[in-house]
Every structure is written in structure tokens, then in C-alpha cells.
Amino acid sequence: MVVCKCNEEKWIEHYSSSHKILLVGEGNFSFAVCLAKAFGTAENMIATSFDSKEVLTNAYPNVIMANLEELKQRRCTVLHHVDAHTMYRHPQLRSKLFDRIVFNFPHAGFIGWETEKRQIEIHRTLVRGFLSNANHMLTKNGEVHITHKTAYPFSKWEIVELAEEIGLCLVEKVPFERWYYPGYMNKRGSGAKINRTFRVGECSTFKFAHNIFFYNNLIDDLCNAGKLTIAREMFSSLPMKGLQPNVRTYNIMISGFCKEGLLNEARELFEKMNKNSYSPDHFTYNIIIQGFLQHNETSWAVKYFQMMVDKGFYANVTTNTIWTNLFSAKKVDKTFTIIYSKVYVKAF
């Protein structure tokens, strides 16, 4: 039997033919060609350069036309004049999301020595601009990759810290060798020696992904939209992404469970929090108390209330309103009314 391999997924290093890939700051497009050849067809890729086609033709006279033709044959979209600082708003990119956004050896050009502070700062500005644009263009499991020299003075760019400021976290840092990508020829990309390659030396590919704050918002939106199953899956998948849920993540999930009346799940997660050494905060207590009260589980609400008081936290306005309504309807035990009134007086 002949098996058609046309749709078979193909990989080269971190990149798959099933990824939507955006290449930023290409030099002579040899990296794009390498990926395109590995995949067979490159419909999944958009390869971009900062410079215009005219500049590239002058800079890389021997290879650029052949590389662009190769990419065209393989149906790769090629865009010129794409600035990493504004690419998010580029007319042909703004509505698109990518699984991999890649910038190999970002470099903002030369205004001095690589060791000079002002030179380092212009590189950092470029990387910051790139990361903050890329952050808006990632699919939820997407990654931004930067291949970068790691020895001094390049270590001074502190790209991991830049990513963290933007809301991306380092997933992995893996060694980079040029021969991983047959045909790729890294270029200086600017100045009089634009067409010169450079020794890559000590360098790595840094992989960044959305951090826990991004996922908190996403899980919260899913819970609010009633998509609890997807929210729960996302919550469970966080460790696989190298992310630890924080107290807010737990609070969002507990609130989601309570809203849907899944009180056992809410209780289990509350207990898991303690086991995983994430102490519930006053939001957690108020969320779970309200959840149990709203579903008429007053005795459990009372237990959580007592725990909250012992920890030195207070009921918030919503919790108090629900309690007051229950008192009026005489649905709460008398002993508890005493505890509650003491805390109420202390808090207000």
C-alpha cells in the first residue's frame, strides 16, 4: 500500500510543519529557507525582514533572489519592512496568531562598542519592543524564541528579565549550533559588513511563553463564560507548561466550581491549596463561604468562617450581606450568630 506522506508532520529542531511560524528580522532569509525545505511546503510560515527588498538585494547579492524564489515556490509568505517594534499592528499580521515567533540574533545596529551602555540599551529596546509585540501575537500555547549570545557583553542585555517585565516567562534555554539548521548562514545584518557572518560562539535559544498572570486571566474568562471544563483542563495543564498556579489561580477555580454548584470540587481544591503550601488568603475564604452559602450549605460555610476568623481574616461586604439575609430568614444557628457578630464588630 502506498501511504501518502503529504500531510505528515515534519520537524526540524523546535519547529514543526504544523506550527504557525513568524520569523522576524531575517537577514538573507537562509533560516526561512532551511525551515521551508525541512517542511516541504511553507504555507505555515511568514518570514519577514526589517530592510526593504532593494536593501537586501544590495546587501546579499549572491543569494537573496534565489532564497526569495525558493520561499515563493514553497508558498512561504515573505514581508519586508516589518519592524519588530510595531509588527503587531502590521496590516498583514495584525489579525494573526502564531505558535512560534522567532528572532535569531536580534541586533539594533552599531552606534558604538558592544560593551558600551548606550549600545546595550538600544539592543534592549529592540528586544523589549519585539517581545511586547510578540506577546500579543501568540496562540495560548505559543512560544517566542530568541537565539542570542550568552557571554559578556551580550549577557548584559538581560533578555529573561525583559521578558518577565512584559509578562512572558522563560520555558527553556537550549544550546544553539548553526549546523542544526542546514544552509542557515547568520549575518551581521547591518553596517558596512552587513553580508558578513559572525562566530556564534556561546549562545542559546531562549524560549518564552505566557506567564501565570496571562493564564489566570484566561481561566477567569473561561469560568465567567461558563466554560468550566476547558478552564479545569487549562488549570491542570499548567505544570506541563512549567507554570505553578498561584493563590489567584486557585481562587479563580474555586470560584468557578462554586458558581456551578460543584462544591465538592471547590472543597478539594481548597484542601489541595493547603497541601501544596499555598495558604488561602482572605479572597479564598470569602469566595468559598459565599459559594457554600449561596447553595444553602450553611454548616460548611460556618466551618470556613471559623477557619477564616482563626487566621485573622475578615468577611467582605458580599459575604456579610449574604449572612445578614440568612440571619433575617433565621437560617443560621444561634452559636454561630455570636461568633459572627464578634467578627463583624471587629471588622467594621
Ligand SMILES: C[S@@+](CC[C@H](N)C(=O)[O-])C[C@H]1O[C@@H](n2cnc3c(N)ncnc32)[C@H](O)[C@@H]1O
Ligand atoms: C545580527 S542580524 C541577524 C539577522 C538574521 N536574523 C540572522 O540570524 O542571520 C540582526 C537583524 O535584526 C534586524 N533588525 C534590526 N532592527 C530591527 C527591527 N526594529 N525590527 C526587525 N528587525 C530588526 C536587522 O535588519 C538584522 O537583519
